Amino acid sequence: xxxxxxxxxxxxxxxxxxxxTVAGFNVTNAMxxxxxxxxxxxxxxxxxxxxxxxxxxxxxxGLIQWAFEGMLSQIDGVIPDKVxxxxxxxxxxxxxxxxxxxxxxxxxxxxxxxxxxxxxVLRSIAADMNFTFAIAIIALVIVQVYAIxxxxxxxxxxxxxxxxxxxxxxxxxxILELIxxxxxxSALSLRLFGNCFAGEILLIIITALTGYLSVAALxxxxxxxxxxxxxxxxxxxxxxVIFTALAIDVHGGxxxxxxxxxxxxxxxxxxxxxxxxxxx
Amino acid sequence: MDKLAFGLTYALPALGAAxxxxxxxxGALNAFGRNPEKLSDIRTLxxxxxxxxxxxxxxGIVVAIIAKFI
Numbered sequence: 001x002x003x004x005x006x007x008x009x010x011x012x013x014x015x016x017x018x019x020x021t022v023a024g025f026n027v028t029n030a031m032x033x034x035x036x037x038x039x040x041x042x043x044x045x046x047x048x049x050x051x052x053x054x055x056x057x058x059x060x061x062g063l064i065q066w067a068f069e070g071m072l073s074q075i076d077g078v079i080p081d082k083v084x085x086x087x088x089x090x091x092x093x094x095x096x097x098x099x100x101x102x103x104x105x106x107x108x109x110x111x112x113x114x115x116x117x118x119x120x121v122l123r124s125i126a127a128d129m130n131f132t133f134a135i136a137i138i139a140l141v142i143v144q145v146y147a148i149x150x151x152x153x154x155x156x157x158x159x160x161x162x163x164x165x166x167x168x169x170x171x172x173x174x175i176l177e178l179i180x181x182x183x184x185x186s187a188l189s190l191r192l193f194g195n196c197f198a199g200e201i202l203l204i205i206i207t208a209l210t211g212y213l214s215v216a217a218l219x220x221x222x223x224x225x226x227x228x229x230x231x232x233x234x235x236x237x238x239x240x241v242i243f244t245a246l247a248i249d250v251h252g253g254x255x256x257x258x259x260x261x262x263x264x265x266x267x268x269x270x271x272x273x274x275x276x277x278x279x280x
Numbered sequence: 281m282d283k284l285a286f287g288l289t290y291a292l293p294a295l296g297a298a299x300x301x302x303x304x305x306x307g308a309l310n311a312f313g314r315n316p317e318k319l320s321d322i323r324t325l326x327x328x329x330x331x332x333x334x335x336x337x338x339x340g341i342v343v344a345i346i347a348k349f350i
């Protein structure tokens with residue numbers, strides 16, 4: 001019925017469509033938009049870090065610094081152990097800013113209209129389930145790595161498999177933890193995918209329904225999408241931090257590991273400004 | 281009947297999510313009333329809880345779209 005009003009035919013495809021192939025590898029429209037958002041992300045943060053290192057500030061740098069410090073204080077709120085908070089911060093902040101920029105690319109005008117060989121070109125990479133599953137799996141592996149560093153490999157397995165004879169309720173809890181691992185990370189990825197995909201479909205349908213009036217109606221929904229993107233990026237970030245805190249801090253108190261020579265993992269993807277004060 | 285199924289696949293999870301978020305909000309407001317100093321902590325916990333409840337409704341819309349268009 002919508003096609004009666006529509007100025008355009010609505011084609012909704014769950015998987016992102018292939019634009020062209022390079023040596024047998026399908027390059028999809030989500031990959032193209034994702035590369036664009038990666039370029040924007042790198043340009044913004046290399047610029048901010050160079051300017052902060054040189055000591056020259058302006059309003060834009062102040063804005064990025066404010067967002068960065070706000071998120072950093074959120075991490076400190078969730079994880080009381082300062083060493084661990086400093087270690088999880090680069091991954092969590094990179095995820096936050098990259099998911100934010102990718103989600104916000106879904107608002108660019110021309111969502112279904114700009115086509116190449118009949119395939120729409122603009123599609124946010126957060127609306128591609130490959131990307132959301134990939135970052136959820138990265139979060140899963142990182143949390144397990146930190147748990148193994150904290151408890152040792154046997155201790156980590158013992159979080160899930162507890163002796164049913166000595167501790168029957170604990171054994172049941174362990175099974176639930178195992179199921180919880182799978183469900184938490186699936187929900188993490190599906191939440192981001194569902195929100196971004198549904199947002200794009202919403203914009204397409206509003207355009208189709210309002211026709212020429214979409215000039216007035218669409219900006220409202222685009223503002224709504226900006227807000228939802230902010231919330232979803234924040235939620236992904238804070239849930240990653242919370243899952244790390246839960247995996248490390250089991251049955252009473254974090255213990256700072258004195259044995260570990262703290263190899264400061266500088267992940268090169270998060271070229272963060274040197275404005276983080278020494279908190280130790 | 282198909283159209284009814286499509287509508288209900290989202291409407292029922294949305295009903296559950298709306299009630300759940302209402303309860304979470306009420307709990308958060310009560311907690312704030314008892315302890316007005318801890319506003320930012322309560323806000324963070326409330327948003328975390330709301331997101332858990334909201335994500336089930338979002339998965340509902342994804343299932344509805346998949347079932348209808350694919």
